[in-house]
Amino acid sequence: xxxxxxxxxxxxxxxxxxxxxxxxxxxxxxxxxxxxxxxxxxxxxxxxxxxxxxxxxxxxxxxxxxxxxxxxxxxxxxxxxxxxxxxxxxxxxxxxxxxxxxxxxxxxxxxxxxxxxxxxxxxxxxxxxxxxxxxxxxxxxxxxxxxxxxxxxxxxxxxxxxxxxxxxxxxxxxxxxxxxxxxxxxxxxxxxxxxxxxxxxxxxxxxxxxxxxxxxxxxxxxxxxxxxxxxxxxxxxxxxxxxxxxxxxxxxxxxxxxxxxxxxxxxxxxxxxxxxxxxxxxxxxxxxxxxxxxxxxxxxxxxxxxxxxxxxxxxxxxxxxxxxxxxxxxxxxxxxxxxxxxx
Numbered sequence: 001x002x003x004x005x006x007x008x009x010x011x012x013x014x015x016x017x018x019x020x021x022x023x024x025x026x027x028x029x030x031x032x033x034x035x036x037x038x039x040x041x042x043x044x045x046x047x048x049x050x051x052x053x054x055x056x057x058x059x060x061x062x063x064x065x066x067x068x069x070x071x072x073x074x075x076x077x078x079x080x081x082x083x084x085x086x087x088x089x090x091x092x093x094x095x096x097x098x099x100x101x102x103x104x105x106x107x108x109x110x111x112x113x114x115x116x117x118x119x120x121x122x123x124x125x126x127x128x129x130x131x132x133x134x135x136x137x138x139x140x141x142x143x144x145x146x147x148x149x150x151x152x153x154x155x156x157x158x159x160x161x162x163x164x165x166x167x168x169x170x171x172x173x174x175x176x177x178x179x180x181x182x183x184x185x186x187x188x189x190x191x192x193x194x195x196x197x198x199x200x201x202x203x204x205x206x207x208x209x210x211x212x213x214x215x216x217x218x219x220x221x222x223x224x225x226x227x228x229x230x231x232x233x234x235x236x237x238x239x240x241x242x243x244x245x246x247x248x249x250x251x252x253x254x255x256x257x258x259x260x261x262x263x264x265x266x267x268x269x270x271x272x273x274x275x276x277x278x279x280x281x282x283x284x285x286x287x288x289x290x291x292x293x294x295x296x297x298x299x300x301x302x303x304x305x306x307x308x309x310x311x312x313x314x315x316x317x318x319x320x321x322x323x324x325x326x327x328x329x330x331x332x333x334x335x336x337x338x339x340x341x342x343x
Contacts, residue, residue: 003206005242006118007213010228010235017227026226033230040234046280047273048237049322051244054275055336056325068331072324080320084313093304096312097160097167103319108149108219110323111236112142115214117330118239121340122207130203137187137194138211144180144187145215151180152220163315164306184220214239243330243340248272250339288314 004012020029037045056073063069080099087095116138120130130138150172157171195203217224218232248269255262262268291310301307330337 002122002242003210006122006207006239007210007218007235008206010213010217010231013228013231013235014225017225021227029227030230033227037230037234042281043277044241045233045237046284047276048240048244049318050279050283051241051272051276052322052325052329053279054272055244055329058336066328066333068328072321072328076324077317077321080317084317088305088309088313091302091305093165093302094167096165096305096309096316097162097169099316099320100162100165100167100312101169103316105150106320106323108146109143110326111219112146112215113326114236114240115211115219116142117243118214119203119207119211121243122210123204125341126204126207128202128204133194134198134203137191141184141187141191142211142215144184145220148177148180148184149220149222151177153177161306163312164308165312166304166306210239244272245269247336247339250342251336254339283314283318284311 017029017033020032024032056069060073063073083099084096086092087099119138120135123130153172154174154177155172157169159166160169161167195208214236217228218236222229222232249265252262252265252268256265263271288308288311292308295310296307302309306312328334
């Protein structure tokens, strides 16, 4: 079950997607996948972003001494809000478009980093600590995969659209795709050699498989199947939420009994889940929809910003802030990560 939740189910979805296309055609298969994943986002994808806020801003005063917390928790959101606000006030779609492009640049880093975290945490839970050459080879492969995903495929400069915002993006030249692809191939060979030669640090196969699925299927070759691509953000979110559940469940179990006699585990996890779902609706739907409706009633929509500029701004802001908060939450220095191991 753990393997399925952290990425293994991807290999189940591939044949199901093929059967769906063969039985009903590509258009019907894509419509069904899009409908399912769009509605699932309300309770899976969107809450996976907002639960980060509930984890990150816990015990704020105690964490103010941590420079990483201050940067990710205060400096970054102030910068992002200022950036988005200036773009909206000046009705500058290109300025907001640069923010979108930063999101797409960092999302590969976020996926690869999470895959590395899955491998290290699940290996540690099985008594294997990844160190030395093995850790360096795995990290190199993860970052090389991120770079290749960003460069691939080669595309000319042109106009693109995100949540109604039309912006210009620079080209991804062919030489950049070839260069990053070469580095990625080298990292793959190096990883295979290190894994083969490492006798004392044999990695558990399930965590390694989850890591490779995250880097290869979810980060690089995302469009290999036109139906499976709809499920990738959902699968990434399930993977993330599994570790949130693991950490908070173990913490609740430890504090349920004496001397604290805290709330039952199910109650604490239920409150966390409902809070994340509610906050997700506010940030991705309630507040931006209200602001877009209020603004478009007074001002005609801009051709380049579209009719939902606040939706675009909120969407990009939450994504980017989520990436930075994660760099603090899931570090070893965070005392809460001790609950990733069963008490």
